[in-house]
Amino acid sequence: MRPPTPSLYDALRLRRQHGHKALAVLLDPDNLDENSLLQLLRLSAAHPVDYFFVGGSLVLSSHQAALIALIKEHSSVPVLLFPSHSLHLDGPADGVLLLSLISGRNPDFLIGQHVVAAPRLRASGLQLLPTGYMLVDSGRQTTASYMSGTTPLPADKPGIAACTALAGEQLGLKLMYLDGGSGAQNPVSAAIIRAVRDTVETPIIVGGGLNTGKKVYAALAAGADVVVVGNHIEAHPEFLGEVAGVVASFNQVVQER
Ligand SMILES: CC(C)=CCC/C(C)=C/CC/C(C)=C/CC/C(C)=C/COP(=O)(O)OP(=O)(O)O
Numbered sequence: 001m002r003p004p005t006p007s008l009y010d011a012l013r014l015r016r017q018h019g020h021k022a023l024a025v026l027l028d029p030d031n032l033d034e035n036s037l038l039q040l041l042r043l044s045a046a047h048p049v050d051y052f053f054v055g056g057s058l059v060l061s062s063h064q065a066a067l068i069a070l071i072k073e074h075s076s077v078p079v080l081l082f083p084s085h086s087l088h089l090d091g092p093a094d095g096v097l098l099l100s101l102i103s104g105r106n107p108d109f110l111i112g113q114h115v116v117a118a119p120r121l122r123a124s125g126l127q128l129l130p131t132g133y134m135l136v137d138s139g140r141q142t143t144a145s146y147m148s149g150t151t152p153l154p155a156d157k158p159g160i161a162a163c164t165a166l167a168g169e170q171l172g173l174k175l176m177y178l179d180g181g182s183g184a185q186n187p188v189s190a191a192i193i194r195a196v197r198d199t200v201e202t203p204i205i206v207g208g209g210l211n212t213g214k215k216v217y218a219a220l221a222a223g224a225d226v227v228v229v230g231n232h233i234e235a236h237p238e239f240l241g242e243v244a245g246v247v248a249s250f251n252q253v254v255q256e257r
């Protein structure tokens, strides 16, 4: 039997209290084979990764569970499912981002998928991280916005983003995830991240289109607690070293204070 994983939510909250930033690498099972995963795991041993998120919009391949098992065999980095559908809750992960798509008005992604998944989630033993998922317009249609049939938040309305996050927090959601959407043309702006940071106490996850060190830095400086990188590491695994360096530079400043 695996030893119990410490509370993922408490760890995130503590990190935030200490001003520590974290890096999550998003692994899309449809775009990953065993060899590329092993290469990433080797890189993550040299450049600290705090979380692996596993998910994709379709998950056509049947090997999600096997990929997670491989991560567990080679690494102690916690694995969180990042499901886009109740059908995707598969594999020996540590926890699940229990996303409610609060930027949208599609009841299926606000509560419908969750009703279907609830009994299986309870039986799974996965740690549940109730997360307000907010898609933010990033210049062009993204897979997540298309697949969920929702309109993202306007990119130039930080006030709407802040009120959406506040409503999510008041409803009891424990994390906020601001996402430009996978492969976003433009990442979520500093103004949006700052507005949400100034409004809610929850840890904030930011992802979508973070494909340069400068963009990652800007998201962290604006108040992101966790940055998520998927596509760019998929295409250029060596980017993991660069982005891990940016996150580490923030944490070093905190340590020296
Ligand atoms: C909690 C449960 C049971 C389900 C969650 C249901 C919700 C609210 C999902 C949010 C909406 C959604 C479609 C999110 C997509 C998240 C995701 C894994 C995106 C990554 O998409 P990719 O398939 O990697 O995109 P590309 O490969 O096209 O870049």
Ligand SMILES: O=P(O)(O)OC[C@@H](O)CO
Pocket: 026, 144, 179, 180, 181, 182, 183, 184, 206, 207, 208, 209, 210, 228, 229, 230, 231, 232
């Ligand atoms: O693939 P990228 O663009 O890095 O996005 C990561 C994640 O936030 C997508 O939901």
Ligand SMILES: [Mg+2]
Pocket: 028, 031, 056, 057, 182, 230
């Ligand atoms: Mg993908």
